Amino acid sequence: MMKDEDHEEIGKILGSKSQIDYVCEVYKGRDVEQPPSPSDHRFGRFVAVSKQIEEKQVEFVGTIYDSKIVDPDQGRAGSRLSSPEDQELFHPSYVDEKKKLVGIAFLGYIESSEEGAETKKHCIPPWTLEVDDVVKKLSKEEMVSFHEFEDGIELGYYQNLLEIAGPLGKDLLSYIVSRLKEERPEEKKSLSLIEKNLEFNKMIEGV
Amino acid sequence: MTVGIVSEPGRDANEFMFLTPDDEKLKTGEFVYYTAPVEVEAEDGGTKIEEQKIYARVTDREECRGYPDEFMADPEVNPKEVAKKLGISSEDMERYRITAKIIGFYDQRLNDFTNPRIVPQAGTPIELAPDDDLERFLTNVGEDVASANVGDLLHRAPGQVNIKMPVDNFTATHLSILASTGSGKSYTCSVIAEELMRPDSRAALLVLDPHGEYHTLKDIETMDEFHGKDGYSPEVKIWKPDDIKVRISELTFPDLLSSLDQPTDAQEPILREAWNRLSQDEYITSEQLINECHRVGEENDSMASAEALDWRIEKAFRRDLFHHSRHLSLDELLNPGQCSILQLDTVGKRDQQMLVNVLFRKIYRERVNYEKGRESKLDFPVFAILEEGHRFAPASDDARSLPILRTILSEGRKFGFGVGVISQRPSKIDDDVLSQCKTQVIMQIQNPNDQDAIRRAVERVGEDLLGELPGLTPGQAIIAGDSVNTPFLCRIRERLTAHGAESLKTSQRWRDSWKKNSQTPDKVVDPDQEEGAEDREEFL
Ligand SMILES: Nc1ncnc2c1ncn2[C@@H]1O[C@H](COP(=O)(O)OP(=O)(O)OP(=O)(O)O)[C@@H](O)[C@H]1O
Numbered sequence: 001m002m003k004d005e006d007h008e009e010i011g012k013i014l015g016s017k018s019q020i021d022y023v024c025e026v027y028k029g030r031d032v033e034q035p036p037s038p039s040d041h042r043f044g045r046f047v048a049v050s051k052q053i054e055e056k057q058v059e060f061v062g063t064i065y066d067s068k069i070v071d072p073d074q075g076r077a078g079s080r081l082s083s084p085e086d087q088e089l090f091h092p093s094y095v096d097e098k099k100k101l102v103g104i105a106f107l108g109y110i111e112s113s114e115e116g117a118e119t120k121k122h123c124i125p126p127w128t129l130e131v132d133d134v135v136k137k138l139s140k141e142e143m144v145s146f147h148e149f150e151d152g153i154e155l156g157y158y159q160n161l162l163e164i165a166g167p168l169g170k171d172l173l174s175y176i177v178s179r180l181k182e183e184r185p186e187e188k189k190s191l192s193l194i195e196k197n198l199e200f201n202k203m204i205e206g207v
Numbered sequence: 208m209t210v211g212i213v214s215e216p217g218r219d220a221n222e223f224m225f226l227t228p229d230d231e232k233l234k235t236g237e238f239v240y241y242t243a244p245v246e247v248e249a250e251d252g253g254t255k256i257e258e259q260k261i262y263a264r265v266t267d268r269e270e271c272r273g274y275p276d277e278f279m280a281d282p283e284v285n286p287k288e289v290a291k292k293l294g295i296s297s298e299d300m301e302r303y304r305i306t307a308k309i310i311g312f313y314d315q316r317l318n319d320f321t322n323p324r325i326v327p328q329a330g331t332p333i334e335l336a337p338d339d340d341l342e343r344f345l346t347n348v349g350e351d352v353a354s355a356n357v358g359d360l361l362h363r364a365p366g367q368v369n370i371k372m373p374v375d376n377f378t379a380t381h382l383s384i385l386a387s388t389g390s391g392k393s394y395t396c397s398v399i400a401e402e403l404m405r406p407d408s409r410a411a412l413l414v415l416d417p418h419g420e421y422h423t424l425k426d427i428e429t430m431d432e433f434h435g436k437d438g439y440s441p442e443v444k445i446w447k448p449d450d451i452k453v454r455i456s457e458l459t460f461p462d463l464l465s466s467l468d469q470p471t472d473a474q475e476p477i478l479r480e481a482w483n484r485l486s487q488d489e490y491i492t493s494e495q496l497i498n499e500c501h502r503v504g505e506e507n508d509s510m511a512s513a514e515a516l517d518w519r520i521e522k523a524f525r526r527d528l529f530h531h532s533r534h535l536s537l538d539e540l541l542n543p544g545q546c547s548i549l550q551l552d553t554v555g556k557r558d559q560q561m562l563v564n565v566l567f568r569k570i571y572r573e574r575v576n577y578e579k580g581r582e583s584k585l586d587f588p589v590f591a592i593l594e595e596g597h598r599f600a601p602a603s604d605d606a607r608s609l610p611i612l613r614t615i616l617s618e619g620r621k622f623g624f625g626v627g628v629i630s631q632r633p634s635k636i637d638d639d640v641l642s643q644c645k646t647q648v649i650m651q652i653q654n655p656n657d658q659d660a661i662r663r664a665v666e667r668v669g670e671d672l673l674g675e676l677p678g679l680t681p682g683q684a685i686i687a688g689d690s691v692n693t694p695f696l697c698r699i700r701e702r703l704t705a706h707g708a709e710s711l712k713t714s715q716r717w718r719d720s721w722k723k724n725s726q727t728p729d730k731v732v733d734p735d736q737e738e739g740a741e742d743r744e745e746f747l
């Protein structure tokens with residue numbers, strides 16, 4: 001299903017904070033012929049990394065949940081934006097020039113067997129990525145299809161994403177749900193309910 | 208089958224909680240067990256520690272993890288669907304916290320449960336009690352004791368756990384069947400009557416039938432199920448209201464007094480003296496009594512008072528119930544293997560009370576004589592069924608039958624006279640009478656006063672089971688009391704004979720009547736002739 005020419009590469013894996021939480025450095029003009037546009041790596045964009053795991057082709061699917069810009073000339077890495085933990089990760093050795101970094105939460109994977117059968121799973125991916133693995137963006141159709149199961153749309157990663165994305169999690173999920181709702185109007189009622197709950201909870205927490 | 212895991216102790220030492228994922232099976236009243244080491248008596252007379260199954264009854268269930276409120280914010284959206292979308296399987300959501308009350312392990316020596324007073328530790332697996340265990344342990348029927356198979360355990364599949372009631376027990380220590388109207392009291396009672404007429408029991412059974420609904424028991428005579436290999440075949444005799452008489456000489460002076468229209472203080476001693484002089488006579492007519500009163504009046508210079516009794520005596524003895532010579536003879540009425548049905552449907556309430564008073568006194572006296580080694584007409588025990596029990600032993604009203612019923616209910620077991628009291632108004636039955644019925648069959652009851660009456664009269668039932676009362680459907684009953692080892696919910700079996708009190712299907716009757724009337728437009732049906740038109744209290 002995922003043909004390479006449909007994809008635009010947006011960057012490379014730079015490191016990870018956990019099994020599901022990765023940092024990707026976004027390509028700049030110098031790195032590729034056609035650098036990704038801002039909307040290609042926006043908040044909530046679904047992305048994938050292809051890997052060969054034993055005999056199987058596996059697409060790690062995730063979403064961009066955070067971003068950082070880094071300017072080495074300004075001294076320490078984006079100190080105002082990052083918490084002390086984060087600073088450890090964005091080690092000064094990487095930071096030799098201005099960079100745009102995005103955080104990706106991996107939410108599941110799609111496994112294709114040699115016969116071409118696909119299995120989709122929303123879970124913590126059991127395998128790890130490597131530095132320099134290429135991150136591609138998913139098309140709208142692929143994004144929707146990642147959520148489509150026998151009984152309709154599912155967001156089985158809901159709890160995981162809320163935890164990883166922290167304070168931004170509810171906005172992120174709202175955004176994902178609203179996009180799915182546009183694409184699947186027949187599920188509008190239940191998706192709206194989830195969306196409203198997210199908004200309501202955010203409001204309550206704000207109080 | 209493991210159905211759950213103990214999570215915590217309960218509110219008292221006989222209670223514990225366990226968690227179960229199962230959402231259907233464990234209803235209130237279901238039986239479970241865990242195993243624990245218990246001190247039991249050893250063969251050598253000492254004690255030893257042995258693993259025992261400790262049984263408990265489910266008394267409450269609550270969902271302890273349900274869908275969050277927010278999943279239910281839109282009534283058109285099923286919370287299950289939302290949960291699914293968020294990757295939460297609904298099985299995770301449905302978990303129940305069950306409260307169970309410990310009954311104990313079955314002590315083979317005592318043939319009863321013994322509560323070891325050990326609450327299971329958290330983490331102890333809870334198993335569903337096996338059908339076989341329940342069938343053996345719920346009631347207490349020994350090898351050579353006749354049993355009444357009244358139905359099966361409600362929460363198990365039909366026929367899995369048969370309920371066998373020990374006949375010797377409930378016929379001796381009295382039985383009550385209590386339920387709202389239409390819940391199956393008469394039906395259950397007929398099932399019990401059938402069981403009592405089986406070759407194993409061959410009861411001497413008397414049924415007081417105020418609604419004329421027990422005649423269908425007659426089928427017993429011809430059905431194979433009731434015939435014994437030794438040639439036993441039960442007899443079912445029916446007495447019509449016209450054949451039911453009280454012989455005047457069987458009355459006591461207080462009976463007589465209560466039958467008369469308010470005699471004055473001057474009349475009473477005359478009547479008493481006259482009655483005493485006649486009391487040795489086997490037959491007494493109203494003329495004889497009137498003449499005797501005149502004689503006493505003459506002797507005492509109070510002729511006016513004596514004569515004023517004339518019309519009172521005449522009026523009293525004009526009642527259909529009284530007769531100078533006819534009566535119900537015990538020889539005809541009571542015999543082992545015989546079910547006698549007294550149809551009282553056209554007998555007034557006061558006459559019904561008088562009849563029960565005289566008849567039960569007579570039976571009781573014979574039974575006392577027999578047990579005390581004196582000459583007696585009844586050398587076998589008797590079991591009598593009393594429908595509309597509140598009519599004969601009312602809580603607040605006056606009834607001729609109340610004193611003798613009180614006596615029989617409290618003393619009858621010693622003399623082999625048992626009574627089955629049936630009522631739809633337990634709150635209107637005399638408390639002493641109700642609490643002396645040591646086996647209880649309780650069916651659907653809505654009325655809170657009646658529920659309270661049951662709570663007062665019935666020990667050991669438990670609020671959990673009483674809470675089930677309003678929701679029971681016809682034929683479902685709680686059986687409790689001395690004939691069972693622990694109370695339980697029972698599905699009363701179907702009758703072998705037809706039921707004589709099928710509920711009137713009003714709309715069917717309207718349709719039938721309409722059809723009949725429209726076919727013969729000039730025929731006017733006399734309302735009294737119409738089937739089912741009579742009100743049950745009309746004659747009272
Ligand atoms: N065990 C049972 N199995 C099947 N049907 C039953 C059972 N018990 C009761 N019923 C049904 O319920 C109906 C009412 O039962 P029944 O006549 O015994 O009620 P009741 O409690 O005696 O009412 P009432 O107070 O009017 O005398 C019966 O006609 C019968 O159809």
Ligand SMILES: [Mg+2]
Pocket residue numbers: 392393394708
């Ligand atoms: Mg009835």
